[in-house]
Amino acid sequence: MSEIFAGVTVSGETRLIGEVAQGAACGCFCRVCGSPLVAKQGEVLTWHFAHVARQENPECYAGALNLIRRLAIEDILGKAVLKLPECHVTIRRPSRLGHSDAKLAWQPEFERWVDFAMDAPKGATVARIHLVDGEIAELSVEATESPISALPVAVGDAGMIVCRFPIPAPKHLRTFEAAMAQIRATAAWQWIRVPAGAAQVKRAIEQLDAQDRLEAARIDKLAHQRAIEAGSRWAGIARRNRAGEAFLRPRPAFGPPPTGAGQRMLCPAVRRVAR
Template sequence: MSSIQIMAIDASGAIRFVGEVLRGATCGCFCPMCKSPLVAKQGDTNEWHFSHEASQERPECEAGAENLARSLGIEFARELAERGALVLPEYRTSAGVISAWLDRSQAVEWNAQISGPLAWREHPPKSKVVATGALDTGAAFALFVQVDDAGVPQVDDQPEHCAYGSLVVSAAWPSGTRTREDAMAILKQTVSFRWRYHLDTLGLRAAAQAAIEAEVSAVRQRTEALQRERANAAGRRWAEIGKRLERPYDVPPVLRDVGQQASPEPKPTASTLPSGTRFPAYPGHALGCNFQFFRLGADEAWVFYPMDVAFINEHVKMANVAQPLPTKLWAIAPVGGPREGWDECFPPSVGSADAELGIYWVRDHITAVTFLSPRSKGTHTANDPAEFSNR
């Protein structure tokens, strides 16, 4: 493609081509921008083109070639429209949703053609409407003619929701383009139509959008149902753990058999400690209830256990709280005793640190266990916390 000037205007303002005028300064053509006389260069070696006399081109004269290309594009569009050959491509848009549940996009397109004659405007300024009319989709229509990427068309003077698009032509021409016939043949091959906007008058995009949103809603409902089921299962699991923590010790059957044979009582072991045993490192432990061990890191482990009602009544201070004292509380205590910063390890929603006793008071065992479990590298239940020493 060449950007040389193959068009100019004559004294009447009509477009003339370099191959259709006399050679040299007698061509009678002028620059469309500065109005200076032009010379028709019709040599045997270089491309035929127009040139300013004595090379007096100005920078703004380059825009003249674009303006003439646009004018020729308007002429081409009018000829197509008069023959009923101005066929528009399908309008393409899309429907879609981006959400936490689903990302989906769907192409939507429909056919829209000019219905009836177009009203053409004389000498429309750059970026302004060239012709107006209606489409068979029921929308008003505005036609623009632009050169390459000439910017966004101006539709300020058009009705609201007016559909519009641009016939796009190029200011560069193939080598050997000299006449109007040549240029029109090239436009027929290279011109393109670019849709800018079309209201969803047929409701096709709305229908596609509704279908996608229904799919998103179904995915959301399935996901939320699965999350609820998982939460309920976790709640049932931790409720069972809580029950096991409060369950009194059972004497193993083998020891019951030995007792019935009047044999000497076996020495209590870590797994057969009698009910009533106290553990000073874990104050307030309810007699006969299990401990739950949580290993959070190489140097961090915690024990969770239910507390004795009498201990609660003796030690819990419900300052400025006008409500009955709870009869069921739990505790979280650091394995190996309190260390620096131990009282900053859990949020208030889990428990309240008691610096004097070295424990966290816990009101809701489900909240505490749910907080500890996903952070735990290992967990274990036992009657005696001594069993946790090697875990």
């Protein structure tokens, strides 16, 4: 955007370049510096306003950009009911196995506006929305020259929705209706924070945590079983060791023959000695 596409009349009304008479007859002034403007509506150049004495400043262009955003904000806040974007979020909870995720999608419902801040700067909240489920969502509006890509979604106490739209090309900035039609057609709505209190989020957190408790109990039970198994294995080894010691324990090779016992009862060593 390098041209001024709007001016303000003596009575303070905003006019776009296609809504005024040509040249100095436009009767408009710069919205930023107050200088008189001339309307240039030629065949070759983009339609635009020029300062009569050619003393426009960078702020005068910035003011035109702000106006686009202001028009969008007024259009959005003028709606009695707003169609909200669907919530899509992945809930992640810590677990015994690292973490577990649940992918959620649902349609939040607008109930009413609760606060307006029409003049809030870029990135700030221009309005707060009361949702049907009792949660609050903040709205910010951005006119952007960069391509609109998806933003990461988080969970927060209050939700946050951003409405972003590309700055319309000059041919769409000749009348208010054309500008608004273009902004509405190209606006991208996205949740960047979903309310933590939303029933869907709370339910998912409860389910993930319950799963984790089950998993933790299963792991504990398994560990307990393994400990018992290991215990009995060691007990078995110890038993076998004792039996082995008994087998290896040296027996007396010499000694008095048992009284009244026959030679057949003697061990071979004793028999040899007895011969």
